Amino acid sequence: MKTSELMSRRDWLAGAAAIACGATVQPARANTAKSVKVKSVAAVVSIYEPKTHADVLVGKILQGWKQDGGTGPALTLSSLYVDQISDRDLSRQMAAKYNVPIFDTIEKAVTAGMDRIPVDGVISIGEHGDYPVNFKGQQLYPRRRFFKEITDTFQKYHRVVPVFNDKHPGPVWTDAKWMYDRAQEMKVPFMAGSSLPLTYRKPELDLPLGSEIEAAVGIGYSNLDRYGFHALECYQCLVERRRGAESGVEWVQYLEGDSMWNVLDEGLVSQNVFNAALAAVPKVRQGDVRDDPDAGLFLFRYNDGFLGALFMLQSVNRTSVALKLKGQAKPVATQFEERTEPAHPHFAYLLKGIERMIHTGRPSYPVERTILTSGILDRALTSRFQDGKKLKTPELAIRYQPVDYPHAPQPDLSSNPSQPLVK
Missing domain, CATH: 3.40.50.720 (NAD(P)-binding Rossmann-like Domain)
Structure with missing residues (x-):
């Protein structure tokens, strides 16, 4: 035109x-x-x-x-x-x-x-x-x-x-x-x-920087590429806040069938933390989650030894993350909400971050987080077509310092975008 x-x-x-x-x-x-x-x-x-x-x-x-x-x-x-x-x-x-x-x-x-x-x-x-x-x-x-x-x-x-x-x-x-x-x-x-790290959390979960996280499990749903990325962003926006900040990922693996559930049965991934994450998302299919024929697992180890686990399930229809924090007996978990009214509001909070960058000339939060999640996703999908091979990922030795950027509904959408946002 x-x-x-x-x-x-x-x-x-x-x-x-x-x-x-x-x-x-x-x-x-x-x-x-x-x-x-x-x-x-x-x-x-x-x-x-x-x-x-x-x-x-x-x-x-x-x-x-x-x-x-x-x-x-x-x-x-x-x-x-x-x-x-x-x-x-x-x-x-x-x-x-x-x-x-x-x-x-x-x-x-x-x-x-x-x-x-x-x-x-x-x-x-x-x-x-x-x-x-x-x-x-x-x-x-x-x-x-x-x-x-x-x-x-x-x-x-x-x-x-x-x-x-x-x-x-x-x-x-x-x-x-x-x-x-x-x-x-x-x-x-x-x-x-993704817009989801900035969306509403149900229940509210505001994790301080430098938290002592002992374990974390994420749950995602739908298409492995499109929605797997959203789920990884939700996972990373929380686990990046662990003590020591972020130094990247050592290896990535995709598992399905019995091999993905064995990580729970053998204790490699905490069953309790998985259960907490599962309880935070709505179900669209009744019965044992292990009967989900299209389920898959993104398994990855960070360079500091922390184990990442994201279960992609087709028996649920939202994204969640559960965390085991040092000194707390029970895991904490939250769902990353995807509201549609009015006008998909989580995108307003994403746009607020964009607006702030354009006014200040500085990213509102590090792009390295998204580069890392992009790499994890690409390597997980590659592993899937290599029969679940564990892939070493020296290219994902991505270091960055997370920032304390707020999520919905905390940023004042009417505030001056050039001013710092506070929680």
Whole structure:
């Protein structure tokens, strides 16, 4: 679609000039409760249909946190690139309503059709759409291609701005590592990840940094690639808070059938901690969980000796993590909620983290967490197609220091994004 189909070039250039000069502007819908300088973003998305990630992230910039026309982030959408247009496409309708130009290349979106980069950040959403699936079950979303074209544009126009990559970079490990290395080399403020580490927890579980965690078990559900990533992010956002911080993963293995349940029977993984995690999620199939024919286990050992265990079950329909803490007799467990109303609110808390990065120029939490979970997932899926072989993973010796970034409902969605968030 050409820009001229959506708005006049004169109107667009006038708006772009105001944004480029750092003006405080009011988007088409009501802005934040406090008067702050609005930052502009370009969005690069695979597909923009109702309830896709593009809808529940970009839609909140256009329509407010609840996508009801009310208060929203201190961000304005300056430009949009859509990789695939479907019969259910929302992008044209939304672009026309909010005077946002759609461009036919990523470079044009990042430059907003100009000869420089006027935007303050880029949101890259390579999720949903018609893309091939490889033999390991990984849907080959164009996340590396998106990131390459975004950063190629940075190089061409000699300006770097923060980039958020929805979900896991890659999803193939070599692509994820390439993206991380390029961000490091070019000094791109880079964030990525799932919305679930920032969602509501049921019951509330707020684990202090430096906690003495003796064991942890996670439970995930549905597709091993798409939802396995969410479950690993939930698991990692808690176990990274153990004493000593994070030094990466030594090996990864995928188990199924009797071999996965043997880790409980032989005591390698605590049955009590597993039971606590299982009790925290709703069931969709009655009977013994061991009768689940499609269950699988991601088993991995961290470099500090801590054992990771994530059970992917098709007899449940939510994600949970249980922890055995030193000095406490009973495990603690929580479910990571996936509310749909109003407008998938956990994505509002993810967008709050993105907003903060674009305003401060610094990631709200380390991208290394997501790079590590991406690697664990890729290696687990590789092990699955190598008959459960235990794979040594020196490439996952990823060190980072976690930060105390809050989850829902603690961040004030109306607060000044440039100010620190406190619990």
